Amino acid sequence: DVKVTQSSRYLVKRTGEKVFLECVQDMDHENMFWYRQDPGLGLRLIYFSYDVKMKEKGDIPEGYSVSREKKERFSLILESASTNQTSMYLCASSFVLGGGPATNEKLFFGSGTQLSVL
Amino acid sequence: GESVGLHLPTLSVQEGDNSIINCAYSNSASDYFIWYKQESGKGPQFIIDIRSNMDKRQGQRVTVLLNKTVKHLSLQIAATQPGDSAVYFCAETRTGANSKLTFGKGITLSVRP
Numbered sequence: 001d002v003k004v005t006q007s008s009r010y011l012v013k014r015t016g017e018k019v020f021l022e023c024v025q026d027m028d029h030e031n032m033f034w035y036r037q038d039p040g041l042g043l044r045l046i047y048f049s050y051d052v053k054m055k056e057k058g059d060i061p062e063g064y065s066v067s068r069e070k071k072e073r074f075s076l077i078l079e080s081a082s083t084n085q086t087s088m089y090l091c092a093s094s095f096v097l098g099g100g101p102a103t104n105e106k107l108f109f110g111s112g113t114q115l116s117v118l
Numbered sequence: 119g120e121s122v123g124l125h126l127p128t129l130s131v132q133e134g135d136n137s138i139i140n141c142a143y144s145n146s147a148s149d150y151f152i153w154y155k156q157e158s159g160k161g162p163q164f165i166i167d168i169r170s171n172m173d174k175r176q177g178q179r180v181t182v183l184l185n186k187t188v189k190h191l192s193l194q195i196a197a198t199q200p201g202d203s204a205v206y207f208c209a210e211t212r213t214g215a216n217s218k219l220t221f222g223k224g225i226t227l228s229v230r231p
Binding site for chain 2: 004039040041042043045048058092106107108109110111112
């Protein structure tokens, strides 16, 4: 089974702190994604990566950055956390099915990190 | 003014009955669709997918129906069990380079014992 592991289940940070959310997948997937999930808004894509050292902005990249130094690891960085970044953060991965880079099919999700910014 | 959080629509079914969860998708160019299940405290789990060259696909106790004419997707769960209680999301995409999944807002399925 594919395993996507997020390093923390719950995090509490203060406004202005730099926050790192880590995600590791064990299936050699090319594609990795960060979403945030908020009540009533569903899942919104923050950033994604289709190869090591590659990154693409999703729908709501403002206030976030990412790092993909190794294929299995994709980090989400909040440079200066704000209260409106309190949310559930979900990491996902997928493999390329031949449709080209970042073919976004059949995502496998981690369990999520509930981040509270006070 | 004060903002109010939105509540997900809820479907309540009796244990043992069949459930039908509906989803209207937005992009007529979408050609690949997925249903995800998200239990409390967990990330979404893949249930079943369907491509636009099909109108029906069956899995174990689940069936997905696709009506491209009206851009409608449904998930049918046979003999619903308490373990089926979760939030269900549909997702759509047009496959190809740099395609992105677009997720629906989700529907809560509540199974009454």
